Amino acid sequence: MSELVLVIDDNEGVRTALSILFSVHELECVTAASIEEGLAKLDNHPVRLVVQDMNFSEDTTSGKEGIALFHEIRQRHPDLPVILLTAWTHLETAVDLVRAGAADYLAKPWDDDKLIATARNLLELGEANQERREAAAARQRDRERLENGYDLCGTVFESSAMRELITVAVRVAPSDVPILVTGPNGAGKEKFADIVHANSSVASGPFVKVNVGALPRDLMEAELFGAEAGAYTGAQKTRIGRFEAADGGTLFLDEIGNLSLDGQAKLLRVLQTGEFERLGSSSTRKVTVRVVSATNADLRSAVANGEFREDLYYRLNVIEIPVPALRDRPDDILPLAYHFLDAAKSFDSGAEDSLLAHAWSGNVRELENTIRRASLLSQGDAITAADLGIAERGLHSSAVGRGSEPDAESIIHALDLAGGVVARAARNLGMSRQALYRRMEKFGIQK
Numbered sequence: 263m264s265e266l267v268l269v270i271d272d273n274e275g276v277r278t279a280l281s282i283l284f285s286v287h288e289l290e291c292v293t294a295a296s297i298e299e300g301l302a303k304l305d306n307h308p309v310r311l312v313v314q315d316m317n318f319s320e321d322t323t324s325g326k327e328g329i330a331l332f333h334e335i336r337q338r339h340p341d342l343p344v345i346l347l348t349a350w351t352h353l354e355t356a357v358d359l360v361r362a363g364a365a366d367y368l369a370k371p372w373d374d375d376k377l378i379a380t381a382r383n384l385l386e387l388g389e390a391n392q393e394r395r396e397a398a399a400a401r402q403r404d405r406e407r408l409e410n411g412y413d414l415c416g417t418v419f420e421s422s423a424m425r426e427l428i429t430v431a432v433r434v435a436p437s438d439v440p441i442l443v444t445g446p447n448g449a450g451k452e453k454f455a456d457i458v459h460a461n462s463s464v465a466s467g468p469f470v471k472v473n474v475g476a477l478p479r480d481l482m483e484a485e486l487f488g489a490e491a492g493a494y495t496g497a498q499k500t501r502i503g504r505f506e507a508a509d510g511g512t513l514f515l516d517e518i519g520n521l522s523l524d525g526q527a528k529l530l531r532v533l534q535t536g537e538f539e540r541l542g543s544s545s546t547r548k549v550t551v552r553v554v555s556a557t558n559a560d561l562r563s564a565v566a567n568g569e570f571r572e573d574l575y576y577r578l579n580v581i582e583i584p585v586p587a588l589r590d591r592p593d594d595i596l597p598l599a600y601h602f603l604d605a606a607k608s609f610d611s612g613a614e615d616s617l618l619a620h621a622w623s624g625n626v627r628e629l630e631n632t633i634r635r636a637s638l639l640s641q642g643d644a645i646t647a648a649d650l651g652i653a654e655r656g657l658h659s660s661a662v663g664r665g666s667e668p669d670a671e672s673i674i675h676a677l678d679l680a681g682g683v684v685a686r687a688a689r690n691l692g693m694s695r696q697a698l699y700r701r702m703e704k705f706g707i708q709k
């Protein structure tokens with residue numbers, strides 16, 4: 263069925279000869295004696311290739327009818343291959359139509375071998391095109407299903423990697439299993455936490471976000487689990503922890519790799535039983551909290567080093583969503599860039615090329631900052647490669663290294679360049695302010 267050839271020719275001898283020829287070569291063939299019959303068969307059969315005559319009335323030889331038929335077929339089926347059979351006297355018309363999109367022409371009387379070879383080539387090509395179109399249509403359907411069926415929190419994506427991860431995220435969102443989002447700085451981990459909460463069964467409950475790396479480790483425990491007045495120096499009044507605040511909703515634990523071992527033990531217990539105590543209290547509290555955690559650290563090696571509890575690791579990553587670095591999903595670069603750009607502006611082709619060529623060690627956050635900066639600096643409506651300024655910053659960020667963490671020297675350099683403003687230095691390094699603070703602490707760098 264997939265290889266159906268439609269022959270449209272008013273000459274019965276031609277129809278018979280071609281039917282036999284195609285069937286000998288195991289190509290299914292239907293024939294039509296007139297333009298009307300041909301178009302009707304085209305509507306009713308899964309035709310993959312048309313072989314058509316140019317004249318359909320005994321007294322005409324102008325080829326006009328054939329031209330009209332060809333245009334009619336083109337209009338109905340823009341990609342269907344058409345071979346024209348034409349008299350020697352009308353080769354010029356045929357050549358014109360090939361320019362207009364006919365697949366090929368053969369002069370009558372035709373050469374059987376040549377006709378079969380041409381037909382086979384076109385059928386193969388048509389099949390490949392068809393498969394490509396179907397795959398593209400399937401991708402488009404998946405995308406629409408995601409966009410129409412779920413709240414994707416404004417997430418921009420084009421790559422199949424992201425489409426697949428988003429599919430996983432919305433599929434696991436309604437359950438209560440813990441989710442671990444991993445991936446490099448600024449890749450969009452928090453976006454996935456947003457998607458999970460927005461599509462969960464607790465979407466109308468609280469959504470509490472805690473950056474576990476933002477506070478010293480001992481204060482973090484009070485932050486998460488709460489503390490009674492006087493539980494530690496400086497704790498004047500009772501403090502409600504984030505677990506209590508997130509009861510009946512979602513708790514997003516960002517940079518989970520920074521949790522102290524004590525905190526990890528407590529977290530494991532809440533995950534297992536929903537129970538915990540405030541610091542300085544012996545009364546046990548119980549909550550129902552969906553936990554989504556994120557890290558850009560390699561938790562597996564932290565487990566191997568004894569810095570992260572193995573049992574907690576397995577508890578947290580029942581479902582892991584590994585967000586790829588931006589350079590590993592180049593299809594997302596331009597859609598994201600246009601998303602961050604003012605609607606009134608655009609990129610010229612040089613700018614698009616340099617966006618695609620850049621390594622984006624700071625991932626989507628670096629891209630977002632680059633575009634916002636260029637929008638402000640550019641004079642005209644079209645942003646140029648020079649406006650983006652990523653060539654020079656590319657050199658600078660090569661000190662950071664592709665995907666690796668900046669070393670002490672590049673942090674000091676970035677701080678110098680930023681006049682000691684940590685937020686600015688962090689932006690240029692493509693990392694969060696907290697992450698830079700932690701690196702500074704690690705290397706003993708004062709600003």
Ligand SMILES: Nc1ncnc2c1ncn2[C@@H]1O[C@H](COP(=O)(O)OP(=O)(O)OP(=O)(O)O)[C@@H](O)[C@H]1O
Pocket residue numbers: 416417418419445446447448449450451452453454516558598601626627630693694
């Ligand atoms: N696919 C996306 N569509 C739209 N915006 C995005 C997308 N991915 C990331 N962003 C934006 O890029 C910025 C960084 O993303 P996000 O904070 O989610 O990254 P992250 O992986 O959590 O970063 P970090 O490692 O620093 O915590 C945010 O402003 C976010 O809104």
Ligand SMILES: [Mg+2]
Pocket residue numbers: 451452516556
């Ligand atoms: Mg984050």
